Amino acid sequence: MNNIISLLTVCLMLAGTYLTQASKLFAGDGPASEGAVERSSQATRGAQPLLESAGGSGHDSAIASPPSAVSPPNGSPGLAATLGIMFVDGSTSTLLVERDGRKYIVDLVARSVREAELPAREAARKPQSQSTFVADQPEGASVFKQKCSTCHGPDGRGLATVGTPNFTDPKVQASLTDEEIVETIKNGKKDTLMPAWAGKLSYQQISAVAGYVRSLGSGSQPQQVAAPGGARSAQSGIYEPGDDVLMTLPTGRRLDRHGFYVNFSHRFAYDPAFSGTARGGALAGLDGFSLSSFGFRYGVTRKLSVSIWRSPTFIARPIQMMAAYNLMDEHDKYPFNAAVRVSIDGQNDFRQNFAENLEGIFSRSLTRHAQIYFVPTVSLNVRHLFSPNSFESRDFPNLPGTNTFSLGVGGAVDIRPTVALLAEVIPTLVNGNCHQSGCVDLGIHRPAYAFGIQKKIWRHSFTFGFTNGPATTVSQRSATRAAFVNDPTADTPNGLFIGFDLTRQVY
Numbered sequence: 001m002n003n004i005i006s007l008l009t010v011c012l013m014l015a016g017t018y019l020t021q022a023s024k025l026f027a028g029d030g031p032a033s034e035g036a037v038e039r040s041s042q043a044t045r046g047a048q049p050l051l052e053s054a055g056g057s058g059h060d061s062a063i064a065s066p067p068s069a070v071s072p073p074n075g076s077p078g079l080a081a082t083l084g085i086m087f088v089d090g091s092t093s094t095l096l097v098e099r100d101g102r103k104y105i106v107d108l109v110a111r112s113v114r115e116a117e118l119p120a121r122e123a124a125r126k127p128q129s130q131s132t133f134v135a136d137q138p139e140g141a142s143v144f145k146q147k148c149s150t151c152h153g154p155d156g157r158g159l160a161t162v163g164t165p166n167f168t169d170p171k172v173q174a175s176l177t178d179e180e181i182v183e184t185i186k187n188g189k190k191d192t193l194m195p196a197w198a199g200k201l202s203y204q205q206i207s208a209v210a211g212y213v214r215s216l217g218s219g220s221q222p223q224q225v226a227a228p229g230g231a232r233s234a235q236s237g238i239y240e241p242g243d244d245v246l247m248t249l250p251t252g253r254r255l256d257r258h259g260f261y262v263n264f265s266h267r268f269a270y271d272p273a274f275s276g277t278a279r280g281g282a283l284a285g286l287d288g289f290s291l292s293s294f295g296f297r298y299g300v301t302r303k304l305s306v307s308i309w310r311s312p313t314f315i316a317r318p319i320q321m322m323a324a325y326n327l328m329d330e331h332d333k334y335p336f337n338a339a340v341r342v343s344i345d346g347q348n349d350f351r352q353n354f355a356e357n358l359e360g361i362f363s364r365s366l367t368r369h370a371q372i373y374f375v376p377t378v379s380l381n382v383r384h385l386f387s388p389n390s391f392e393s394r395d396f397p398n399l400p401g402t403n404t405f406s407l408g409v410g411g412a413v414d415i416r417p418t419v420a421l422l423a424e425v426i427p428t429l430v431n432g433n434c435h436q437s438g439c440v441d442l443g444i445h446r447p448a449y450a451f452g453i454q455k456k457i458w459r460h461s462f463t464f465g466f467t468n469g470p471a472t473t474v475s476q477r478s479a480t481r482a483a484f485v486n487d488p489t490a491d492t493p494n495g496l497f498i499g500f501d502l503t504r505q506v507y
């Protein structure tokens, strides 16, 4: 309550100041709340009475340096200028108020007002021009690489998925004083992922890494430190996929060593999203059955991972086991990423209709905002997609298999730092269908394809999209809804249905 009153008081006083200057229309006619009484006379005369009446300045008289990145408010810059108000970049609670050539910092949360020692612009320049660090570059760079780069990026440019700032951005540098950098490193930042390092790093190390963080602001530094620290400045051009798949096509991204991941996928394959009878309850097919698969992935080493994946009975309940190995990674200065995956899946909970798959996953970042993917896949003993008549094992037929080759192609483009648009198409180039006698017809007449939108959060991602491919195992994924429901037209755009994926790194 007190908070609200004093906030209101500040607002009223500021408004009062403006109105007084603009006209005397409301002079002497204000609401009778404490402080507001003073508004028309004192507020215009000088800042000190105004500030004191806002409360808190008494207990917080320490002179401090001002926040260093300020900008005029949106909307009515004229009004803000008249009132001498500047917002502080990145802060939701601090205002800079200018009165009679002096600047005051208003902290609405702490309910304190204090005088800023330096004019804001000088302070903004100070950290860059006269940084007090005696930077020990090699040590700072190596601490940064070992302790900080996982969250701040190897080059300090920040990772959108973690929400870390870009230390090479002059605006970010200007918003941080040397003290703030050291304090943040020592104590961490409450309610964020930024950990406290006091006790884990020595004073020298903290000072060195603070100096290194500061040095990232002056453009030439990242190259200079690249050699001793082993950090790579070229990495800024590398795309970070949010998930192990686009919609269904694998991205081949590397897992964390000893990282443990849970993956889910839902495919509402029975009811098209954009066509069909107008059953009010179906809501673009979301009321229908979904084919809900889930699995786990584990990073054995930084390059080797294993996974297990299971799809439900309605799509023959396959269990798929896989090992994946990353041969090349753009993070290691290769021109593209390359991974191989071998997998085997067996239907009816790994009891029959086994298929074996070999995939190559090649991807390349176009910038750090986009990546393209090529996934050639050989699958042996692929069966026609089917839905058993019941949960009973005897209702799972032993079907003949055939060997296929498909070439998945996909792309991801970040439209915002943590939001990507995705598209993929997986044509079966060999043995998708067969009309002669004596061969196995998989009923794949059109390529499976999907497009969607993905939200990437640190260690999580959620992807929502539309597809004509009901299946998510390697041997089934290039088949379409037409094969699944035995209707040749069911995989046209008319038959697109909703799917979503969810991935979470648990450890």
Ligand code: HEC
Pocket: 143, 144, 147, 148, 149, 150, 151, 152, 162, 163, 164, 165, 176, 180, 181, 184, 185, 189, 192, 193, 194, 195, 197, 209, 210, 213
């Ligand atoms: C677990 C992830 C993680 C690690 C490890 C980490 N940071 Fe941070 N750091 C963050 C996040 C997230 C933020 C942004 C907090 C916020 O939202 O303001 C941050 C913020 C900072 C800031 C303040 C930036 C600002 O604008 O206020 C500095 C300085 C910083 N980190 C330095 C370091 C240094 C140096 C190390 C290594 C010794 C390190 N961090 C390790 C996650 C991390």
